[in-house]
Amino acid sequence: MVHDSLAQDRTHARSMVITGGGIVATSQTLASQAGAQILARGGTAVDAAIAANAVLGVVEPMMNGIGGDLFAIYYTAKTQELTGINASGYAPKAMSLEALKKLDYYSVPSAGIHSVTVPGCVDGWAKMHAKFGKLPWRDLFAPAIYYAEHGFPVTELIQWDWDNTAAKLRADENSRRVYLLDDRAPAVGEIFRNHELARAYKILAETGPDALYKGEIAAAILKTSKRLGGLLAAEDLREFSSEWVQPVSTTYRGWNVYQLPPNGQGIGTLEMLNIMENFPLAGIDPLSADAFHFKIEAQKLTFQDQRRYIADPRFQDVPVSALISKEYAKRRAGLIDPAKANCSGGPGDPVTVGHTIYLAVVDRQGNVASWIQSLSDLWGSGVTVDGFGFALQNRAAGFSSDPEHPNALAPRKRPYHTIIPGFMEKDGREIAFGIMRGMNQAQAQAQFVSNVVDHKMNIQAALEAPRFTKMTLGGCDVRIESRVPPAVREELEKRGHSLEVLGEYSGMVGGGQAVMRDTKAKVNYGASSPRKDGAAIPEPDPYFTRSPK
Numbered sequence: 001m002v003h004d005s006l007a008q009d010r011t012h013a014r015s016m017v018i019t020g021g022g023i024v025a026t027s028q029t030l031a032s033q034a035g036a037q038i039l040a041r042g043g044t045a046v047d048a049a050i051a052a053n054a055v056l057g058v059v060e061p062m063m064n065g066i067g068g069d070l071f072a073i074y075y076t077a078k079t080q081e082l083t084g085i086n087a088s089g090y091a092p093k094a095m096s097l098e099a100l101k102k103l104d105y106y107s108v109p110s111a112g113i114h115s116v117t118v119p120g121c122v123d124g125w126a127k128m129h130a131k132f133g134k135l136p137w138r139d140l141f142a143p144a145i146y147y148a149e150h151g152f153p154v155t156e157l158i159q160w161d162w163d164n165t166a167a168k169l170r171a172d173e174n175s176r177r178v179y180l181l182d183d184r185a186p187a188v189g190e191i192f193r194n195h196e197l198a199r200a201y202k203i204l205a206e207t208g209p210d211a212l213y214k215g216e217i218a219a220a221i222l223k224t225s226k227r228l229g230g231l232l233a234a235e236d237l238r239e240f241s242s243e244w245v246q247p248v249s250t251t252y253r254g255w256n257v258y259q260l261p262p263n264g265q266g267i268g269t270l271e272m273l274n275i276m277e278n279f280p281l282a283g284i285d286p287l288s289a290d291a292f293h294f295k296i297e298a299q300k301l302t303f304q305d306q307r308r309y310i311a312d313p314r315f316q317d318v319p320v321s322a323l324i325s326k327e328y329a330k331r332r333a334g335l336i337d338p339a340k341a342n343c344s345g346g347p348g349d350p351v352t353v354g355h356t357i358y359l360a361v362v363d364r365q366g367n368v369a370s371w372i373q374s375l376s377d378l379w380g381s382g383v384t385v386d387g388f389g390f391a392l393q394n395r396a397a398g399f400s401s402d403p404e405h406p407n408a409l410a411p412r413k414r415p416y417h418t419i420i421p422g423f424m425e426k427d428g429r430e431i432a433f434g435i436m437r438g439m440n441q442a443q444a445q446a447q448f449v450s451n452v453v454d455h456k457m458n459i460q461a462a463l464e465a466p467r468f469t470k471m472t473l474g475g476c477d478v479r480i481e482s483r484v485p486p487a488v489r490e491e492l493e494k495r496g497h498s499l500e501v502l503g504e505y506s507g508m509v510g511g512g513q514a515v516m517r518d519t520k521a522k523v524n525y526g527a528s529s530p531r532k533d534g535a536a537i538p539e540p541d542p543y544f545t546r547s548p549k
Contacts, residue, residue: 087124196389274329
């Protein structure tokens with residue numbers, strides 16, 4: 001049982017969702033509701049995650065969709081085992097730094113057809129469904145098809161992103177036609193439909209994932225690429241396969257914390273926690289200058305290592321075990337001055353020792369899905385597929401243009417990935433968590449874990465608590481929410497931090513979701529960040545179908 005002694009005088013706004021049934025927490029309420037309905041029909045956490053993810057591709061199309069990638073961690077209650085999947089796509093076989101130079105690109109572009117990598121999401125859905133699903137594949141797309149055909153009212157924060165990226169949509173003929181109404185973004189509450197995307201989902205539902213890699217949708221992707229002078233070839237799609245991976249972990253003050261191995265940045269969360277463990281954070285005020293200072297300094301050291309070493313392990317030897325070792329973290333922690341910000345740190349030597357959706361699901365049986373899916377930047381590449389109404393990701397922008405860097409672009413290589421699903425457990429409590437927004441994710445997840453472990457917050461309070469984010473490499477600039485008291489911000493500036501003060505609940509620090517299973521009590525908890533339009537929605541109980549006793 002979870003207690004909160006400050007329930008009547010608390011600093012967070014929302015209560016957790018608590019139920020004996022399942023919970024789906026996403027960044028848009030219609031997607032959460034769709035997943036909850038799938039649970040009520042007897043679906044597993046994976047079934048609900050796929051259905052919710054598909055709906056998010058309709059209602060939050062700038063963030064995710066079948067043109068993007070997927071990573072997930074799944075906890076099987078019966079066996080108490082964790083399974084990870086890396087469904088991130090690779091660069092086309094014809095794409096290289098040399099090939100781009102011949103096309104007059106001297107760095108990897110951040111948008112357009114030459115930023116496109118193979119979409120991994122649908123293959124990841126299929127593999128997860130085959131291993132952990134229960135309901136028929138076709139049933140999982142019914143909610144998404146419904147909203148794509150019948151329409152949905154656009155929600156507030158999603159509309160803001162839509163409106164502020166309209167110029168990117170205007171740059172592509174298909175994007176402009178599909179996603180703009182009279183050359184403008186839809187307004188808050190305005191009904192939006194996407195019949196082309198509905199058609200894509202219908203084909204996927206009836207013919208399976210091969211449609212996107214070998215069939216009609218694949219042909220449309222290739223036609224779009226060829227029309228724009230892209231380098232994608234049929235074999236790039238046909239030969240792609242997502243990969244089962246073993247999660248990596250560390251301990252943080254008695255909790256086991258898990259992430260997926262590279263090419264994602266999840267090991268950055270683990271390294272940051274290991275560094276933070278060297279400082280007396282447990283029990284101190286989470287809004288104190290000391291708490292923020294130690295976490296900010298740990299982030300700087302970790303971020304330098306992330307950008308230096310993380311790459312596709314099929315191409316480079318990534319020193320994962322060294323980067324997340326306690327010994328290495330102790331050495332890195334020794335560089336932190338408690339009284340002064342470090343503005344010039346670099347990566348260590350471990351060998352010697354924008355935009356995303358995250359959803360979390362727990363089902364009635366206690367199976368837990370930590371699930372993250374993305375197009376990378378808003379609207380990804382900005383290129384929408386001919387006739388099918390979905391955008392292709394721009395993950396190639398995650399490559400380095402330096403040929404000597406471990407993350408340098410190469411054919412069939414997967415780029416550095418920002419999207420990471422998190423999982424932590426201790427004494428029969430399993431928590432799936434994730435916080436979005438590009439390079440913010442590893443540092444935000446470490447802050448969430450610290451809020452739960454050090455500051456004894458419940459999962460809703462831990463998501464809501466004021467956070468910082470630092471998206472630059474080097475320097476002392478840091479963004480921080482205005483709910484951090486002025487006196488604390490003043491003290492941080494005295495220590496050398498250069499603060500940019502954000503709004504009270506700023507999307508710049510990333511919205512998130514979390515679910516928790518109390519195995520002993522067989523009770524589930526859900527949380528959803530107010531920095532997004534979503535909610536944690538419980539599975540409906542069978543009160544209309546169960547006969548009275």
